Amino acid sequence: MSKIEGRFIAFPRWFLEAGNCSGSQALVLLALQSFAGAGGIYPSYEALAKRAGISRRSAVSAVASLVEAGVLVKQSRSNERGHESNSFTIIFDQSGEICTSANDGFTSAKSALPSAKKDRPSAKSALPLVQNLHPNLERTLSRRLSKDNPISAPEAQDAFDVYNQAADQAGWTKAISLSKPRAAKLKARLAEAGGLDGWRAALQRAAGNPFMAGDNERGWKADLDFFLQQKSFTRLIEGTYDRKPTSGACATNSRPSGPHAKLFEAAARVADREQRGEL
């Protein structure tokens, strides 16, 4: 290991194994890493594009997709003269100290979802295929598929189903398709929520909000994509969308009623457990 010290560029393993990484994303991420210095990473898009051997437009697009995937954090910088080049942080370990925002894009080590372009088997399904080649492979893949892989694709499907159940009860727009981007975002939100139970509890918190069920001037209803937005979801788990007690009513004594009564009670129980630090 020491033989290569200082002569390598590192690439986040979890992002590679998430299965959503494209060639241009990989190249741009490596190029960014090559700019890393003591003060951080802050190349201009021109410099980044030149280093990666791609157009500026492609670099901008790749950076945006990397930020969206949660593997890159971009921060604007400015000085007296105006805007300076952005500062970048690459998220290597979603559970590490510098990775508090990495959960935005946390995806499992192996995405078992087929590619949108071709229905190729996932790396997970490839395991039996490569097992016979070398023991190293088996060990490497097994490691990736176990401890580094807390959120699996079936969990994304489960979360999708949980949303539709909640949508049915709360009057939100139901989701029909579990697309690849949705699955990736679902995994990220699941990681933030601490798993399927957290996701369910978060949705239950919003279920009592009539605004989200279309009780607003525009008739807008919450949908899956709304909850999958990182900003919306953060607000949701912080309780911003919780049903506010109506004026004159005593919140502590009021009992929920109507078709969502059970949901309200469940949400209240969850909130209570959260307050007691059990969740």
Place this chain on the structure above:
Amino acid sequence: MSDDAMVKIPNWYLESGLAKANDAHVLICISSFSDDDQNSVCSLQAVSQLARLSAKTVRTSVQNLIDVGVLQLGEHPGQYRLIYDKEAVTNEQD
């Protein structure tokens, strides 16, 4: 940050300006199968599935990587070695 969280590839490859998107992606995938960051054992099919690239593309990229000198084939099929010492490559090409 643990070593486990990183896949390492030679720095000089990117700085050489010879890196191409698919080639770099394939190199990362090959390196990800390594236990010591230098020697990898993996099939093209496994790389193809990890990179989500066709076998033909992977084969082409592997050849490009060998031509550039950042990758060497091992004694047995499926064995690869990443070359971190650029000087060695330059001297060999001279």
